[in-house]
Ligand SMILES: [Zn+2]
């Protein structure tokens with residue numbers, strides 16, 4: 155019998171802890187279950203990760219007992235635990251928090267302090283023996299019975315402090331205990347009524363006879379349906395139940411999730427010979443039951459989706475499961491709709507756009523083995539299947555696969571590892587593969603599969619580049635002419651501009667004043683519709699002012715153009731056309747995005763203006779013109795991947811044109827007409843772009859020729875953050891001398907590209923090295939040396955491992 159459980163708590167601590175297993179849990183506690191354990195005077199949720207016969211020697215004496223067992227069956231299978239351990243180690247993130255990331259939200263409990271009055275407190279209140287403040291606070295506590303300490307501090311801000319409350323406890327007036335906070339998400343049940351057969355033993359009323367014959371016909375149905383049909387049926391029903399003619403039971407139901415395909419059905423097509431060849435290779439991989447990684451490099455419109463669908467059909471036939479990752483699921487209704495057409499209800503969806511209960515139910519359907527396919531954004535890579543046969547990462551180059559907060563994992567890289575651990579097939583697909591993936595394919599780590607042509611030999615669109623340094627106004631003559639012709643031909647157009655709002659910032663020409671965000675080092679964007687200035691990073695907003703707050707001048711000017719202004723100008727230029735806009739501001743309501751795409755599909759939009767939202771894999775045959783209003787937004791971003799990102803965006807947006815019978819046309823406006831990102835996108839020349847970019851990466855020893863880890867300090871005090879950055883630099887140099895000098899190079903510390911973000915000052919230091927083992931060891935040593943120094947300074951250290959392949 156196991157005596158001890160090792161627990162990873164869901165808190166930012168790297169260590170795991172041991173607890174004694176109480177007698178009553180010895181039969182039921184297994185690895186992968188959640189437990190409630192005492193931790194530093196609180197109760198927290200943890201995950202059982204190992205069971206032991208004896209306590210480890212050094213901790214034997216002070217072991218506490220597990221407080222409660224939260225699950226009846228393990229939530230985390232042993233194979234998933236292995237995967238989570240790898241992630242924890244690679245991204246230098248606590249195991250308990252990694253497991254938490256992989257579970258649906260709402261499964262995590264933690265304790266908090268709860269106040270109640272003692273006998274003495276109650277009598278003192280009655281006798282009027284308290285001071286005014288005590289009386290006020292005690293009345294409130296008395297009214298609630300038990301109330302969280304946090305809530306009382308919030309009710310009486312500035313009036314009562316935590317230490318005061320504790321001093322009242324010392325006087326015996328208050329109880330302060332730890333209780334469990336929050337409401338745990340649980341499965342949803344409904345009452346079901348069932349016909350049991352047999353003959354009535356008593357005389358039945360007319361209503362009872364009706365209920366009985368209806369149920370006989372239906373067999374079973376939910377109680378709520380019964381109530382809809384018969385007015386207050388409970389009494390009649392109870393009598394039938396007493397006679398054993400009908401019965402009640404509880405059934406778990408799935409919280410409603412409308413994933414019905416709402417777009418036009420898509421019949422199963424014949425495969426082209428290119429598709430046949432590629433699918434053949436993939437099927438060989440699937441049937442080998444070994445880890446088989448592929449990179450499908452296929453131009454936009456070349457039919458990757460059909461290959462995904464057929465590969466999944468084969469995996470299901472083998473009795474295994476499938477995961478498909480897409481960049482942002484709400485942005486790809488067409489793909490979802492094709493999956494629904496093919497696989498119907500054998501599909502669960504996982505993404506952050508769902509409500510907590512819905513997300514939990516979808517996760518549970520996978521966990522219980524009710525569905526065999528999971529589709530979703532990056533977190534779907536954690537789908538709790540036990541026998542995954544294929545993982546597909548569509549648009550594998552997309553930056554949204556990287557999670558930028560908390561656990562900073564890259565879903566594509568993590569997918570590679572999961573497929574390897576599960577001996578599954580891996581399909582990465584893109585028209586513009588990431589440099590790392592294509593490099594891996596060149597090196598033979600991935601098998602490269604080419605889809606060089608569009609379906610039915612449709613040509614790629616013709617692209618023209620316009621040098622806007624020689625133009626006046628927002629739209630060049632070429633762009634306007636092309637747009638006008640497209641309108642006359644009754645075709646649809648997309649206009650792409652990767653900046654939302656009306657103007658980028660507001661400037662006073664008299665004194666040079668601009669409006670900056672007080673929390674972030676960026677200017678505020680002007681939004682005309684709600685007459686406000688907004689920060690796109692922290693959501694700070696103020697009403698748009700009439701005069702300059704510095705010199706009281708009246709000539710405030712909007713500078714730079716966003717999608718809101720572009721939409722307005724297009725409407726003025728072409729008043730007869732139907733113009734709509736798709737960006738963060740017009741799609742904040744649930745499903746509004748789908749509504750816009752449906753209007754585009756049905757032809758009730760002529761011109762759609764939008765940000766990168768319009769770039770995603772939509773396929774509308776009547777869209778024949780795409781205008782890129784400015785290609786430069788992403789080009790000057792302070793990131794070594796800015797050229798790659800620009801090339802990808804331009805190629806993807808251009809690929810939206812000419813998916814139907816008519817030839818597509820694209821006009822790209824830019825200040826950098828000679829930049830290789832722009833020129834190669836014009837030629838649809840991915841390989842050419844890759845060859846130029848890879849030279850730049852070699853020369854500077856950037857990934858894939860090295861690996862990077864960024865150490866970022868962020869704190870509310872500018873001085874302390876800067877001071878700690880200095881110390882981090884010294885520790886870094888010290889470690890180099892202690893044995894890392896040969897394999898690691900340090901850049902910085904320096905002020906981060908956005909010096910202030912969401913109220914925090916930021917400094918960073920980069921470590922670069924060729925050996926991942928050495929670099930990770932260095933990172934661990936640095937982090938543990940910093941830990942003690944940061945205590946109490948209100949500064950956090952974020953470690954960001956650059957997405958690189960781990961094989
Ligand atoms: Zn001014």
Ligand SMILES: [Zn+2]
Nearest residue numbers: 671674689692
């Ligand atoms: Zn801000």
